[in-house]
Amino acid sequence: MIEIKKLHHKIDGNEILRDINLTLQEGSVMGLVGINGAGKTTLLRLISGVYTAAEGEILIDGVGVGDERARESLFFLPDDPYYTAHTTGNSLFKLYKTFYPHMSREVFLSHMAGFKLDEKKPIRNFSKGMKRQLFVALALAVKPKYLLLDEAFDGLDPLARLSFKKAINKAVEEEGMSVIISSHSLRELEDFCDSYALIDKMTVTSSGDIAEKINSFCKFQLAFTEEFEESVFSGLPYVSLEKSGRFVRIVLKGEAKRMLSALEELNPVIVEEMPMDFEELFIHEVEERGHNK
Amino acid sequence: MTTFKRYFTYRLTQSVLRTVVFTVLALLMCLTAVNSSISYQYDFTKTASLESVATVLGILCFLIPILELSGFKNRRNLDTLYFFPIRRERMALAHYLSGLVQIFVIYTVSFVALWLTLVFKTDCFSLEYMPLYYILSLLAGLVIYSIACFIFGEANTGADGILFLALWTFAAYILMYTVRIYVLRELLRETQLWPYESIADWGPLYAPINNLTVIFQNLIETNRQRDPYSYTNSYAARYLSQAYMFAVWAALGLAAAFGFFYRFKRKDAHLAGEISNSIFGYKILIPLYGYSLLLMYSDLDIMTIIVFALMLTGYFFYRRSFKIKKSDIIIIACGILPMILSAILSGM
Known part of the structure; x- marks a missing residue:
């Protein structure tokens, strides 16, 4: 050791x-x-x-x-x-x-x-x-x-x-x-x-543990019927959010199942879980610590 | 076999080719010198044989530390060498001893060849002194080698190390000369306390080998003469009368060997390839040479400008930049300004 x-x-x-x-x-x-x-x-x-x-x-x-x-x-x-x-x-x-x-x-x-x-x-x-x-x-x-x-x-x-x-x-x-x-x-x-x-x-x-760390975050892709404000996600523990028209890609801190239920409450047309990788996690970690986005 | 022994053996095997090449070169140099230097004069035969073998020893004592220790001036190399399971001082000892073995082999082969040549060539010389000379010259070589290892070890790059060696070779001489001329003679009006000859004789770094050789060359040449005293070289007599200086050099050599291992163990690996900031480097050498030269040519003239330019160049080289530090400017100013002031005051 x-x-x-x-x-x-x-x-x-x-x-x-x-x-x-x-x-x-x-x-x-x-x-x-x-x-x-x-x-x-x-x-x-x-x-x-x-x-x-x-x-x-x-x-x-x-x-x-x-x-x-x-x-x-x-x-x-x-x-x-x-x-x-x-x-x-x-x-x-x-x-x-x-x-x-x-x-x-x-x-x-x-x-x-x-x-x-x-x-x-x-x-x-x-x-x-x-x-x-x-x-x-x-x-x-x-x-x-x-x-x-x-x-x-x-x-x-x-x-x-x-x-x-x-x-x-x-x-x-x-x-x-x-x-x-x-x-x-x-x-x-x-x-x-x-x-x-x-x-x-x-x-x-x-x-x-890398797997544990990755599993402590989850990523979703959502689509809504009409334009929306980012503030609708304010109650969620998100670490990044990319909005493009009626579509959004969001990374949340927490268990995927629980986060999915929370997102479904926002009535999206589509909600889909995406795989999260270590690189993405690293970028979030360092950005959170004040490095340039 | 311990790791140290294995590494020492490895270093020796790595230096075989170098040793062979240097031995051949040394033999050529010594044998050429012995053949061409025996001159039969009216009633006295002279030879420069010992000088040639002493020159070989002197060169080796400066060259081998550079070759053995250059690897430690490269940070990439240290990434490899320093993770190996061996204490740093033992690694240094392996290089130090390997260098000594190389010097011993090259010098011994040259010395024996020279001795045999003299034995077969002439019976004019007192060759019974040769064994004693051989042992004492090896000890003198050990002193110079240890000092050279210490000086080269203080540098962070090979180029700085070579420059340190070159400058330290005459540093003590320059310092003592300046002290004698300007402190004792000019300021204290004392001329007897520190005769010029002893400064010139014992100041340079190669003095122990050189002076020992002059003493023994004289013994070898003069002892078979009917009246040896009439042939005695005045330098040899003087060196013999100052033989206590060998003890001073031996003490210096011992201190240098201790300093070399002590500093080697504590030197940070990240310093390799960086600016050589050691107190035993440019920090002392630039002002020492600068101030000494300024004192030697005490008038404000073209020499002052040349010395100023040399000191400035020294600091550029030291810092590896044209942007030198405030402390460097202060050191230069401390040498130059008093001369300008003194010139202005004397002009008034």
């Missing part, structure tokens, strides 16, 4: 993260979401021990991340991993093997073959997606208990995304690996993660 307690962090005197409290349960896949500059990468760097927190603590199975024993079970895949002109898959394997002696060459090679990558070729010639796949192959060969992925889907084409997700999912199911993944591809995260943490204004403003 990864526990983050009362974490504060400043860079050059500027507050980046404030009072972060978060727990990653074993075998869980958590999506770390937030607008650009929210502090997702900084949080991942703190969890992985790259940065040292100004205040608070990060415990990996009860041991502070500053202790190298805690980091033995971690693997951090940054957004843009470093490599030199001569770096190859093999040379990276050699480096990682130094720190993770149990690392499996067979697993590494099988994933490299799966991703159709040549471990002998310099990675300077790889595309961003190929480099990411190479590092995922390394991560899976390490078999870490905790995998931290920054901007995981960035640069991956749809097919690569699929194989990437399959590989991670397999490791989660078979090895019991726990994953924290930051990404702006919220639709991907929705499929992939079971929990989420939203970072906004330097702190975790919302976190929990």
